[in-house]
Amino acid sequence: MEIPSQLRYSHEHEWVAVEDNIATIGITDYAQQQLGDVVYIELPEVGTQLTKDEAFGVVESVKAVSDIYAPVSGTVTEVNVDLPSSPETVNEDPYGDAWMVRVEMSDPAELDDLMTAAEYERFIAEEQKEE
Amino acid sequence: MNKLDQQQARMQSLPSARHPAPHILRKRTLLDEPLIFERSSPGRRGYSLPEDDIPARDLNHDLPSPLCRETLDSFPEVSEGEVVRHFTRLSQWNLSAATTLYPLGSCTMKYNPVVNEVVARLPGFASLHPLVPDEYAQGALQLLDDLARCLAEISGMDAVSLQPAAGAQGELTGIKLIHAYHRDRGHPRKVVLIPASAHGTNPASAALCGYTVVEVPTGSAGILDTTTVARFVDSDVAALMVTNPNTLGLFEREILQITTLLHAHGALIYMDGANLNALMGVAKPGHMGADVIQFNLHKTFSTPHGGGGPGAGPVGVKQHLEPYLPIPRLVREGNDYRWSEAFPHSIGRVRSFYGNFGILVRAYAYILAMGGDGLSHATRMAVLNANYLRKRLEPAYQPAYAAPCLHECVFSDESFRHLGVKTLDVAKRLLDYGFYAPTIYFPLVVSGALMIEPTETESKETLDEFADALLAIAQESAEHPDLLKEAPFTTPVSRLDETRAARHPVLRWTQD
């Protein structure tokens, strides 16, 4: 399972890549494995205000539906409009082509609440033990 | 290997002159029936219209052509015999309760008595228009009145509405009754409490009424405990929705304390009656504190499942909810029945006319045939069957809870998960053994749940065969797990690609 070291991770299994004040967000390899084959994605529109820890989208597999939660607050500047028409990309390339939104952060300090790759790996191990 | 491949393999071993061409074989066997549209040929007809002795008329004069469509595109044209053959062949692809055990938990797939089909089709019922004067429908009205009384007696409730068309609609009705009750008292509360183990229709129904759903965790013993429930109860709670026995097949032992607690805070109890088959003659919901309960006639009361309906979901209520029942309601004047809408506090209507009358007739016939003694016996044998199965399966399958079950038993995937085998695989392999699979992945609180409800109409021999099959599968899971993961092999189609169906939905036939 992939957990790229340069990214940051939320407790709801989103990953964040940061460049200048822009956060790129997607869901992790672990998340897509848990979901199974993704069949549908709902993403917000450009200009939408996101609030940290609130749901901003939905990802569906055949048997389950999951909210996507904002790891940081800000304004959506870009949306991966190709993704909804090829939902399998989430399974195939969760950190690359399956990026979901780009957000101009309103409070970069929120990044401190996110986990590092090592912390996320431990977090997943704990979750798996609980099951 | 499925039957077709087996046949082909066998034939390939014969001298070539003796085997029929595969494409002809495929068409002629039961394993490949095209869509009716693919059997269509322009000009074929399968209908006749009644004799028309009316003088000729000009359609365009009666209905100007701009109002009319040109044609019914995409409709098939086939002969009557082709329709019969098509649907007869399709039917043979189905497993059904008439052909095998259907151990679906919480579905109560008991035997559907054939006499019920006969009486539902009596012209006095089948040809009766719902708007004839009440005096022309006295037989129907008497039946409905008597059925309502029977259901009230069985459940210990005070009044019954037969209007809701299905269990889910009965739930919606019940929640609306509760909502009307609170609103009438000037305290429209906002929250409905629902156990985590509840059926999905419960929170969906509550949400449809505008309530906020708060989930109550079940205790480690699988049942609700009063202390936990107490943490969630306040003056904003309108109701607790509870299933008893719950979806784990366990009786909610603390039900009296819990319902008393809710009532003390002015909240009401909605009881989901899906599991009534475990209670008849043993405990009445009306004595447990239920204020409203829905009945699933297509479960407890033997009406057929029909591949997904129609069912019927009457609701029973205590007196304080009676004013809110849907209209119209039956009133009796001497020996005569009539419909009345003169109930100003009613929540209104949930369905056109009076309910799924044809289904109500079937349930009534069942209750007459069973009688009070028969219904009690049904519950006792249903619970005996479930416990017997649980005992037979215990060596290989992990019960979700230590307590004995009532009419259904739940197992987790603990005994086979480590072999890389999923509950889904076990279910699919059961199909190869000629059984329908139990309910899987419900309730959500159990990992990889397998919920088994045999019902009382299954014999010990059938239960033994079913248990033997599951034990064999347990052995296969250890020795040849691929048999499970690739199953089913002997069914008309093998495992279907659900991902593809969801990613690229094709929901109708199109001409191309």
Added chain:
Amino acid sequence: MRYIPHTEHDIAAMLAAIGVPAVDDLFTSIPEELRARAAINLPPGRSESAVRACLTQLAGMNRVSPEVVTFLGAGAYPHYIPAVVDQIVQRAEFATAYTPYQAEVSQGTLQSIFEFQSLVAALFGLEVANASMYDGASATAEAVLMAKRVVPNRPTVLLPRSLHPQYRQVVHSYLDGLPDTQIVELPWGADGRLDLTALSHHLDQTVSCVVVAYPNVFGVIEDVARISAAAHQAGALVVTVTTEAIALGLLQSPGALGADIAVAEGQSFGIPLSYGGPGVGLFACRQRLLRNMPGRLVGETVDHDGRRGFVLTLATREQHIRRERATSNICTNQGLCALAATVFLCLMGKQGLRELAIQNVKKSHYTHELLQQTGHSRTRFPSPFFNEFVIQIPQARAVWQRLKAQRLIAGVVLEDWYPELTDCLLLCVTEIHTKADIDRLVQGLGTEGEAGHVATP
């Protein structure tokens, strides 16, 4: 008991295996105070012949054709049901099958539902149809709820008063108590169609949908295209509702006229009257609205070996996954009724459904014309109609009572549903009515029972 196989021997063997002495011991989890009061006070079970006798006696107390001739429609329609339909739905493999969750052993049910969806979509002229809902009335309510989801923040629903009163009652019940919801009922005009002035007066940015009854309760055919244009301009969705599904075999499809969602009661398609239920709700919508559509859906796919097969799909909209965020709480569809409708439509086919609709038009218009000729009644709404129409006749209720005494039911006394429509009768004529029946009705309505004259408009 003939439905329960257990012998004393079976019970003893099973108890021994479980390890308890008696069946009673399996109920120890149930508090004694409940068990003590639980006896069911109903008469003992009866033999099959006794059950049949009892039900036959009850059925015999009801009055049906040919003992009585009725011209009743108004939401439930008498049509001829071909023998094949009942034979197929009585097949135990269809009738006793469960919801097709285990698709590999339910292809019969699944394929027939796929065919049903295809036929319903084609009938409505819309891209996608679901596997059915309980009835036309609840389908209407669900359509309204769906429209509110599709265009959120628009609280108003416009409902015509000329929609069947029971359907309106159900919509009110479903929406009652929901926040941000307002139902506005629109009047009809002199011609019995939706009052377009009232419509444009109420159409604004707060309206999520306009419901159009097509045909409406008076049998009148609405100008759906015009209503749709107005609604769409205001950003509202159009929901059409059809109580007599046979009409769709001949009339312009709702989809062609601009409907976004179309629903109907499908009882006319091979399902007996059965005192109003069960029926089947037909439901279809535009492709872009698919994910908001309630109800089950069957989709085409392939199996491991590349063979075509069918499965329940897009289940994540439904209650068992979404729970409180589901599009609806609906669990069952009307499986066997949908199958009856499918078989019926396959038998009728492209030509048959149209011809059947034409015969309905023919007989109803013949009746209507004869009534106009007698002069005692007048057409209440001078608009095109399908197989139902309204006449105004002096002392309508008394006339109706007189005919009832002769075992002829002259439709519905409309005053019971619409107090302002005094002296009006709603009549329905279908292919099952013979010339003799019709002549008898016309004669009965034409006889001077009471002193009266044609009311002036």
